Amino acid sequence: MRILVVEDDPLLGDALQAGLKQRGFSVDWVKDGIAAELALSTDAFASVVLDLGLPRLDGLRLLSKERAKGSKTPVLVLTARDAIEDRIKGFDTGADDYVVKPVDLDELAARLRALVRRSRGEPAAILELGPLRVDPATRTVSFRRQPVELQAREFNLLQEFMLNAGRVLSRKQIEDRLYAWGEEVESNAVEVHIHHLRRKLAPGLIRTVRGVGYVMPREPHHG
Amino acid sequence: MARTWVRRSIRRELLVVLLAAVAITWISTAIVSYVDARHELDELLDAHLAQSASLLVVQIGRESAEIDVDRALPLHRYSRRVAFQFWENGTILRLHSANAPNGRLSSTTDGFSDADIGGKRWRVFSGWDADGHYLVQVGERLEVRDEIVAKIAKNMLWPLVVALPMLGLLIWLGINRAIRPLRLINRQIEYRAPDNLAALEIDDTPAEVAPLVASLNRLFDRVQTSMENERRFTADAAHEIRTPLAALRAQAQVARGAGDDAERTRALDNVIVACDRTAHLVDQLLTLARLEPETFAAVREPCNLRELVRLETAEIVPAALAKAIEIELESGPQVVIAGDARLLRILLRNLLDNAVRYSPQKTAIHVRVDERDGRAIVTVADEGLGVTAEERDRLGQRFHRLLGAQAPGTGLGLSIAKRIAQLHGATISFDETGPGIGLAVTVAFGPPQLR
Numbered sequence: 298m299r300i301l302v303v304e305d306d307p308l309l310g311d312a313l314q315a316g317l318k319q320r321g322f323s324v325d326w327v328k329d330g331i332a333a334e335l336a337l338s339t340d341a342f343a344s345v346v347l348d349l350g351l352p353r354l355d356g357l358r359l360l361s362k363e364r365a366k367g368s369k370t371p372v373l374v375l376t377a378r379d380a381i382e383d384r385i386k387g388f389d390t391g392a393d394d395y396v397v398k399p400v401d402l403d404e405l406a407a408r409l410r411a412l413v414r415r416s417r418g419e420p421a422a423i424l425e426l427g428p429l430r431v432d433p434a435t436r437t438v439s440f441r442r443q444p445v446e447l448q449a450r451e452f453n454l455l456q457e458f459m460l461n462a463g464r465v466l467s468r469k470q471i472e473d474r475l476y477a478w479g480e481e482v483e484s485n486a487v488e489v490h491i492h493h494l495r496r497k498l499a500p501g502l503i504r505t506v507r508g509v510g511y512v513m514p515r516e517p518h519h520g
Numbered sequence: 521m522a523r524t525w526v527r528r529s530i531r532r533e534l535l536v537v538l539l540a541a542v543a544i545t546w547i548s549t550a551i552v553s554y555v556d557a558r559h560e561l562d563e564l565l566d567a568h569l570a571q572s573a574s575l576l577v578v579q580i581g582r583e584s585a586e587i588d589v590d591r592a593l594p595l596h597r598y599s600r601r602v603a604f605q606f607w608e609n610g611t612i613l614r615l616h617s618a619n620a621p622n623g624r625l626s627s628t629t630d631g632f633s634d635a636d637i638g639g640k641r642w643r644v645f646s647g648w649d650a651d652g653h654y655l656v657q658v659g660e661r662l663e664v665r666d667e668i669v670a671k672i673a674k675n676m677l678w679p680l681v682v683a684l685p686m687l688g689l690l691i692w693l694g695i696n697r698a699i700r701p702l703r704l705i706n707r708q709i710e711y712r713a714p715d716n717l718a719a720l721e722i723d724d725t726p727a728e729v730a731p732l733v734a735s736l737n738r739l740f741d742r743v744q745t746s747m748e749n750e751r752r753f754t755a756d757a758a759h760e761i762r763t764p765l766a767a768l769r770a771q772a773q774v775a776r777g778a779g780d781d782a783e784r785t786r787a788l789d790n791v792i793v794a795c796d797r798t799a800h801l802v803d804q805l806l807t808l809a810r811l812e813p814e815t816f817a818a819v820r821e822p823c824n825l826r827e828l829v830r831l832e833t834a835e836i837v838p839a840a841l842a843k844a845i846e847i848e849l850e851s852g853p854q855v856v857i858a859g860d861a862r863l864l865r866i867l868l869r870n871l872l873d874n875a876v877r878y879s880p881q882k883t884a885i886h887v888r889v890d891e892r893d894g895r896a897i898v899t900v901a902d903e904g905l906g907v908t909a910e911e912r913d914r915l916g917q918r919f920h921r922l923l924g925a926q927a928p929g930t931g932l933g934l935s936i937a938k939r940i941a942q943l944h945g946a947t948i949s950f951d952e953t954g955p956g957i958g959l960a961v962t963v964a965f966g967p968p969q970l971r
Contacts, residue, residue: 306766308771308797312770312773315783316773319777319779377759377766398765399762399769402773
């Protein structure tokens with residue numbers, strides 16, 4: 298899951314980026330409102346961690362602009378402003394969650410997972426599709442009740458497919474969701490990861506739609 | 521406030537002063553009247569004595585026997601103490617009243633005199649008949665006069681005894697009425713919620729109380745402003761400290777979850793930086809809090825401004841060298857101002873620190889101490905990216921940090937500098953160093969009072 302962190306404080310931004318990466322997210326970090334607006338207009342993020350006191354464009358202004366544009370990306374406001382009025386204003390402007398600094402990184406990760414899950418209309422914390430069981434919180438996978446060892450990227454890729462079951466994802470879309478800026482993407486990385494997933498789980502789990510992309514069918518026929 | 525054993529009371533003081541004034545006036549009047557009455561009475565009774573004497577002289581010869589005045593006509597009670605003597609040739613007592621002594625009433629042979637006979641004081645009139653044959657002396661006990669005058673005085677003073685308590689009551693009621701606005705103010709303040717600093721509203725405030733109400737309202741206003749500032753400052757400070765604390769915690773958590781040593785070391789280094797930064801922020805906040813104008817009185821002693829600038833510039837040189845920044849204190853006059861050297865150094869340190877912090881590598885910073893139009897001027901000019909005119913207006917606002925500021929800062933340095941300048945009656949202004957280049961910060965002090 299790719300997360301955009303908007304935080305002007307260098308040490309906190311750095312920690313959020315590193316900490317969320319440790320917890321399996323791909324993280325992009327921008328330091329002001331205008332940069333955030335630009336990032337949101339060019340890339341697809343599963344969720345946004347938004348500070349409110351930002352240079353150039355205030356967090357709440359950015360949020361209301363995004364919502365006005367019709368953006369449905371879940372936004373978690375992470376701020377020092379703890380007054381009830383501020384929280385209410387945050388939610389009413391379009392925030393999906395409101396967390397007061399300081400925050401525990403595990404909690405932040407859990408909240409982000411919940412936000413993403415809900416935004417995809419998936420109420421259960423554990424993703425299940427036929428014999429496949431994916432637990433984003435513990436980052437464990439089982440297939441036909443047998444635990445399966447996956448690499449971090451493979452897990453992220455599988456999670457993306459689970460959250461978008463039945464929908465075709467292009468290679469570009471997949472790359473966007475898996476890799477933060479500046480991360481090297483080898484040209485055939487996605488193909489390699491998909492190959493591994495098919496091998497470790499089931500060959501028919503992910504189908505290739507030639508010239509379009511990949512899809513995980515809602516009712517998979519596991520060959 | 522020194523607490524006296526009995527608290528002062530306007531009511532009591534007014535009452536005492538007014539009653540004392542009335543009593544003193546009254547008693548003085550009584551004394552004057554007494555003296556006056558005594559004098560008039562003396563004249564009147566003396567005239568009577570003289571008249572009695574002349575009446576007696578007319579009767580000489582017709583009566584030669586002793587006359588018992590006491591048994592004579594029933595006279596007025598005051599008259600009974602009148603005595604007389606007839607002396608032939610002034611030496612042989614021919615006739616006298618029963619109450620008269622055998623000796624001469626008075627040694628004087630003409631006119632009025634006072635005499636002491638058997639321990640009693642007498643007023644005596646002496647006169648001769650037309651032939652100069654008989655000396656007549658008529659005496660009267662002086663205590664009679666004393667009694668009369670004492671009676672007059674008593675009559676004048678006793679109403680005072682009745683009038684004073686009545687006056688006291690009236691004055692008491694009057695004062696109560698007059699100080700009603702004070703009681704109203706007291707009640708309004710007494711039943712106030714502690715955080716209620718709204719202006720007092722007293723209907724129909726008397727002229728004497730209006731300044732008090734106005735002063736109180738001004739005080740309330742100042743306290744309110746000061747409290748709001750404090751509240752806002754505390755809120756701001758709490759917010760500002762949350763972010764470094766969040767960074768500290770998050771970096772620590774990253775270190776704990778680090779997959780390799782390099783990542784852990786990096787995160788732990790960041791933890792240390794975050795700690796230092798938090799400590800710095802706390803220092804700055806404390807400095808700023810101590811400089812609250814309500815609680816702070818700046819020391820005024822002669823300070824050699826140039827020397828202070830030199831000391832602080834020397835302090836910042838290592839940091840400047842680390843970024844290959846040339847820092848130069850330009851030559852200029854010695855300028856002495858009245859101020860608090862410790863605070864002035866904090867001000868200068870903040871300006872120099874900002875200049876070094878926000879200057880790119882391999883640039884120069886020019887520091888100048890000057891005197892223009894009798895005003896001491898310190899200028900710190902850098903060759904950094906500069907600050908737009910719009911942003912310049914917001915410089916020095918609490919916690920305001922420049923956009924895209926990569927260098928860590930608390931956003932308090934200029935606030936502190938501004939506050940210190942304010943305490944010294946100085947102003948801080950911001951300008952470009954050159955067209956589109958750098959930021960020049962100028963501190964202009966008032967005219968130097970000490971040379």
